[in-house]
Amino acid sequence: MRRLGLIGFSGSGKSSLAAFASKNGFKTVDSDSLIEAEDPTAFELLENGREDDFRTLETSVISGILKSDFDLAAFGGGVHFAHPAWKEIYESPLKLVYLRSSFENLAGRSEERPLCKKLGPEGYEKLFRSRCPLYEKAAAFIVETDGRGLSEIWSEIEEIWNSLFQ
Numbered sequence: 001m002r003r004l005g006l007i008g009f010s011g012s013g014k015s016s017l018a019a020f021a022s023k024n025g026f027k028t029v030d031s032d033s034l035i036e037a038e039d040p041t042a043f044e045l046l047e048n049g050r051e052d053d054f055r056t057l058e059t060s061v062i063s064g065i066l067k068s069d070f071d072l073a074a075f076g077g078g079v080h081f082a083h084p085a086w087k088e089i090y091e092s093p094l095k096l097v098y099l100r101s102s103f104e105n106l107a108g109r110s111e112e113r114p115l116c117k118k119l120g121p122e123g124y125e126k127l128f129r130s131r132c133p134l135y136e137k138a139a140a141f142i143v144e145t146d147g148r149g150l151s152e153i154w155s156e157i158e159e160i161w162n163s164l165f166q
């Protein structure tokens with residue numbers, strides 16, 4: 001089965017790359033969009049200290065994704081080696097690509113992210129540092145994103161795709 005999944009911290013470009021891939025003929029899926037479609041208030045759970053409930057919903061959405069037909073999936077920033085869905089992801093025919101970014105170069109306003117609102121800026125950076133090794137452990141490939149545009153990053157992902165599947 002030919003499939004890749006994108007992981008990495010919020011703002012590393014997973015959803016933008018999936019949108020880019022979709023324009024290039026890849027069948028893509030985005031776990032955050034599916035979570036929102038299922039429960040538009042789901043992300044508030046993170047702000048309200050109910051992360052376990054959010055992860056349970058996220059795990060069920062990921063389970064559905066893994067059973068569906070897609071080429072490239074963009075996962076939320078909580079997906080890594082210690083996520084509750086990890087075993088299912090690991091046992092599925094899916095290779096993960098970690099979009100590695102420095103904290104300083106993560107796009108967007110992190111203060112608006114639900115976990116940043118909950119943890120505060122220092123706690124959010126601490127979360128980032130604690131997750132980096134977990135993304136590395138989960139990933140089959142690491143793609144650097146600092147200082148690179150979407151199309152350059154996408155070319156590297158396409159090379160990975162071609163090396164695996166063509």
Ligand code: S3P
Pocket residue numbers: 008009010011014015032043046075076077078079114115
């Ligand atoms: C999360 C990242 C978000 C979203 C949710 C939780 C996290 O996804 O799934 O707010 O745990 O870091 P993005 O990485 O797409 O922002």
